[in-house]
Amino acid sequence: MxxxxxxxxxxxxxxxxxxxxxxxxxxxxxxxxxVFAFCGERVATTGAGRTDAGxxxxxxxxHLDIARACxxxxxxxxxxxxxxxxxxxxxxxxxVGPDFHARFSAIGRRYLYRILCRRxxxxxxxxxxxWVPVPLNAAAMQEAAQHLVGRHDFTSFRSxxxxxxxxxxxxxxxxxxxxxxxxxxxxxARSFLHHQVRNMVGSLKLVGEGRxxxxxxxxxxxxxxxxxxxxxxxxxxxxxxxxxxPS
Amino acid sequence: MxxxxxxxxxxxxxxxxxxxxxxxxxxxxxxxxxVFAFCGERVATTGAGRTDAGxxxxxxxxHLDIARACxxxxxxxxxxxxxxxxxxxxxxxxxVGPDFHARFSAIGRRYLYRILCRRxxxxxxxxxxxWVPVPLNAAAMQEAAQHLVGRHDFTSFRSxxxxxxxxxxxxxxxxxxxxxxxxxxxxxARSFLHHQVRNMVGSLKLVGEGRxxxxxxxxxxxxxxxxxxxxxxxxxxxxxxxxxxPS
Numbered sequence: 001m002x003x004x005x006x007x008x009x010x011x012x013x014x015x016x017x018x019x020x021x022x023x024x025x026x027x028x029x030x031x032x033x034x035v036f037a038f039c040g041e042r043v044a045t046t047g048a049g050r051t052d053a054g055x056x057x058x059x060x061x062x063h064l065d066i067a068r069a070c071x072x073x074x075x076x077x078x079x080x081x082x083x084x085x086x087x088x089x090x091x092x093x094x095x096v097g098p099d100f101h102a103r104f105s106a107i108g109r110r111y112l113y114r115i116l117c118r119r120x121x122x123x124x125x126x127x128x129x130x131w132v133p134v135p136l137n138a139a140a141m142q143e144a145a146q147h148l149v150g151r152h153d154f155t156s157f158r159s160x161x162x163x164x165x166x167x168x169x170x171x172x173x174x175x176x177x178x179x180x181x182x183x184x185x186x187x188x189a190r191s192f193l194h195h196q197v198r199n200m201v202g203s204l205k206l207v208g209e210g211r212x213x214x215x216x217x218x219x220x221x222x223x224x225x226x227x228x229x230x231x232x233x234x235x236x237x238x239x240x241x242x243x244x245x246p247s
Numbered sequence: 248m249x250x251x252x253x254x255x256x257x258x259x260x261x262x263x264x265x266x267x268x269x270x271x272x273x274x275x276x277x278x279x280x281x282v283f284a285f286c287g288e289r290v291a292t293t294g295a296g297r298t299d300a301g302x303x304x305x306x307x308x309x310h311l312d313i314a315r316a317c318x319x320x321x322x323x324x325x326x327x328x329x330x331x332x333x334x335x336x337x338x339x340x341x342x343v344g345p346d347f348h349a350r351f352s353a354i355g356r357r358y359l360y361r362i363l364c365r366r367x368x369x370x371x372x373x374x375x376x377x378w379v380p381v382p383l384n385a386a387a388m389q390e391a392a393q394h395l396v397g398r399h400d401f402t403s404f405r406s407x408x409x410x411x412x413x414x415x416x417x418x419x420x421x422x423x424x425x426x427x428x429x430x431x432x433x434x435x436a437r438s439f440l441h442h443q444v445r446n447m448v449g450s451l452k453l454v455g456e457g458r459x460x461x462x463x464x465x466x467x468x469x470x471x472x473x474x475x476x477x478x479x480x481x482x483x484x485x486x487x488x489x490x491x492x493p494s
Binding site for chain 2: 009010011056058076077080083084087088089090091092118119120121122123124126128
């Protein structure tokens with residue numbers, strides 16, 4: 001058996017999410033089917049981030065074990081061939097040691113959340129950003145976001161179905177950048193709770209609209225109650241951009 | 248009757264092109280249907296650029312005449328409402344004088360052509376760029392492109408079904424910019440022949456691959472024969488970005 005690590009990009013729009021589910025097509029299942037079509041092996045793939053339905057990835061990391069002898073390049077090209085015409089692509093593949101685990105070896109994850117603020121609905125960027133028809137104050141959002149950076153109990157920003165053992169996480173970075181009508185939110189942590197990025201974005205949008213202050217963000221965090229924070233931002237603006245491992 | 252000018256964005260993927268045709272849905276028809284749904288008037292819309300099937304617009308300009316009294320803002324919002332869920336959006340609307348003509352008043356058009364050079368197929372950018380699985384030499388393309396800038400007979404880069412009276416056009420700008428794995432080609436002229444941008448890009452790609460030199464581009468232009476130039480680049484990489492009018 002050889003273990004391979006794959007770097008994977010996908011449009012999450014047509015899928016129920018990364019993880020295999022009864023109710024529809026998942027990215028995990030699509031990858032496993034493509035591997036089966038290539039080598040006839042029923043492999044189990046493990047992803048670093050279990051992205052939800054509609055969430056995209058520019059840099060998901062996946063590992064899998066294959067009995068058949070093949071090069072990483074052959075695996076990459078063959079899986080891409082069998083994934084056609086689905087919007088999933090293996091950007092790179094590498095042979096790794098048997099101790100490498102896409103999820104448990106990861107020491108950092110980065111997400112990007114895109115908001116497009118304009119009056120007109122989205123045409124070319126539809127499904128690739130959250131459409132917000134009013135301008136948002138990015139500077140106020142940036143200031144408020146700093147209340148969330150650091151080690152905290154993120155219960156207020158955690159989905160009720162989150163399976164993590166502890167709600168305490170260390171948020172390394174939460175930066176808001178404005179580029180014309182686009183607001184880009186960069187989040188980095190060792191790991192995130194379920195819906196944590198989307199729930200933080202949903203609350204920061206209230207700050208951007210002037211409905212919440214930075215103190216409201218701090219109070220929501222301190223409440224340790226999901227009902228104290230803002231709504232969950234929609235999935236289509238979220239991109240898993242990078243997963244980091246010890247070098 | 249009041250004449251309005253609309254700034255329109257669309258994903259050309261699902262359409263037969265800007266222009267109304269027998270064989271499928273056009274952007275023009277979708278806009279006219281939305282106007283009818285709003286005010287019950289069967290208007291004729293005129294676009295500045297007759298984009299082909301699959302070609303996108305970030306800044307198409309359209310004019311139309313409406314009998315019903317309404318503000319430009321109302322028209323913009325109502326047309327966007329009735330366009331749903333199609334990937335077409337009116338970014339802005341303005342009342343203009345009866346002499347304004349989206350096509351004939353235009354004094355400049357700008358296009359962007361996007362190429363993504365990478366081994367893996369496109370997932371998130373599928374339908375939004377030309378996928379080229381090998382690296383291209385952008386510097387060589389930039390140098391070769393300068394042979395095409397200026398006033399020339401562009402017969403070699405003109406579709407056989409082009410209806411323009413003359414093949415002589417003045418190309419103001421053709422610049423190739425590299426950003427990581429993306430090559431962005433910027434083209435500007437008062438007007439273009441049918442398929443001119445895509446045919447120029449198809450030939451420049453041969454230069455990028457090292458199969459053609461800059462002299463080959465010059466020779467293709469001088470031949471005044473479509474067969475002397477390279478193939479037509481696919482529509483999904485092309486975006487009409489801007490139309491200019493006298494201020």
